[in-house]
Amino acid sequence: MEHLFEYVLRIGDDSLILGQRLAEWCGHGPILEEDIAMTNISLDLIGQATTLLDYAAKIEGKGKNADQLAFLRFDKDYRNLLLVEQPNGDFGMTMMRQFFFDAFRKPFFEALQHSKDEQLSAIAEKSLKETRYHLKHSSEWVIRLGDGTEESHQRIQESLDALYRYTDELFYSDEVQKAMESAGIAPKMDDVRSEWNKTVDYVLNEATLKIPDNQWKFEGGRRGMHSEHLGYILADMQYMQRAYPGLEW
Amino acid sequence: MVNESVIWNYLTEVADPEIPVLTILDLGIVRKVSIEGDHVQVTITPTYSGCPAMKLIEDEIIAKLREYKIDNVDVDLVLSPAWSTDWISEEGRDKLREYGIAPPEDEVDKSVLFSEPTVVPCPKCQSRNTRMISLFGSTACKAQYQCNECLEPFDYFKCLK
Structure with missing residues (x-):
């Protein structure tokens, strides 16, 4: 049960933190359509996070709800990937981060649909439909910017160079992951990785972008060891519940 | 005596908050109605995970049934099978078109x-x-x-x- 709680928390926190990051674009998008697109995607992710954290709270069995998990934990209790907490940067940086994540989430949800855990399988079935739209959107932008002007190419290549080091963690495996895989609850990460590689190779090739070699691979998010950026996100996100405990809309 | 088809009929009066020309039945989000004693259970499914209208729809179902003196109502949410646009009725499609969508x-x-x-x-x-x-x-x-x-x-x- 403890493994399952930890596992659901990981998926839920990825959606929560990336949803929060994308919401920062609200009112700041480069064009109105993209402002709307990023906040729409944010909304899908926050919706997924609500269901996942609600489920995690039930597994934990301490009478908490999704909001309490989202707003009242400390940074070391968050289990999201380092990738999703990275700052938005420019629009290209946000699209690159989104593309790496979407290219992972699609095969991940496809496989999670067959999970032996009924609730996770239902969430995957629902979320997959949305994720397909997200991936289409982010990969089109990576190609448009990569294969665009000299400046857009150079800038998105820099975003790729800055973010690629966080992608190995997408396939993080430890005791929790292995236990969930052997219980038939979690997808096999090797399979997800090979699908991810296919999408990334195809899109980056179309985009005329190159994967940097010999980079140090960062990990830590799954163990609660985060970059300094998470603290700032939480300060913003948790302010209201910390200042006015139990406040409701 | 209230039976399930009466409830389904009442639900045709609940409009979708974001596209008010459609009822929640046109949209296909009501999955089940069941009655046990005087307790009515309505099961709905979200269109998208983060659809902000779900809470409002839930409240509107409860308010509508209350108008018909049905007070003991619970609305619950299911995710699977996941909602599909195939569930939008033919009538719903015509209404959308007339509305400009x-x-x-x-x-x-x-x-x-x-x-x-x-x-x-x-x-x-x-x-x-x-x-x-x-x-x-x-x-x-x-x-x-x-x-x-x-x-x-x-x-x-x-x-x-």
């Missing part, structure tokens, strides 16, 4: 990453010469299109399967 078209296989945007006829002039402006629109379920003939910008209720 293009109803969902059958789209090619979504596992294909790149494909031409779907041809969506203009709900005003019916021309098929339209273009996609953005995959994302005013609500989670819509995309933005524009007609190249009559220049009308319009919402497209995007296909979700």
Whole structure:
């Protein structure tokens, strides 16, 4: 049960933190359509996070709800990937981060649909439909910017160079992951990785972008060891519940 | 005595908060109605995970049934089977068109990453010469299109399967 709680928390926190990051674009998008697109995607992710954290709270069995998990934990209790907490940067940086994540989430949800855990399988079935739209959107932008002007190419290549080091963690495996895989609850990460590689190779090739070699691979998010950026996100996100405990809309 | 078909009938009076020409039955989000004693259970499913209208729809179902003196009502949410635009009724599709929103078209296989945007006829002039402006629109379920003939910008209720 403890493994399952930890596992659901990981998926839920990825959606929560990336949803929060994308919401920062609200009112700041480069064009109105993209402002709307990023906040729409944010909304899908926050919706997924609500269901996942609600489920995690039930597994934990301490009478908490999704909001309490989202707003009242400390940074070391968050289990999201380092990738999703990275700052938005420019629009290209946000699209690159989104593309790496979407290219992972699609095969991940496809496989999670067959999970032996009924609730996770239902969430995957629902979320997959949305994720397909997200991936289409982010990969089109990576190609448009990569294969665009000299400046857009150079800038998105820099975003790729800055973010690629966080992608190995997408396939993080430890005791929790292995236990969930052997219980038939979690997808096999090797399979997800090979699908991810296919999408990334195809899109980056179309985009005329190159994967940097010999980079140090960062990990830590799954163990609660985060970059300094998470603290700032939480300060913003948790302010209201910390200042006015139990406040409701 | 209240039976299930009476409840279904009452629910035809609950409009979708974001597209008020559609009832929640046109939209296909009511999955089940069951009665046990004087307790009524209505099961709904969200269109999108983050659809902000779900809570309001839940409240409106409860308020509507209360108008008919049915007070003991619970609304619960199921995720599976996941909602599909195929569940929008024929009548619902006509209502959408009249309202100026293009109803969902059958789209090619979504596992294909790149494909031409779907041809969506203009709900005003019916021309098929339209273009996609953005995959994302005013609500989670819509995309933005524009007609190249009559220049009308319009919402497209995007296909979700």
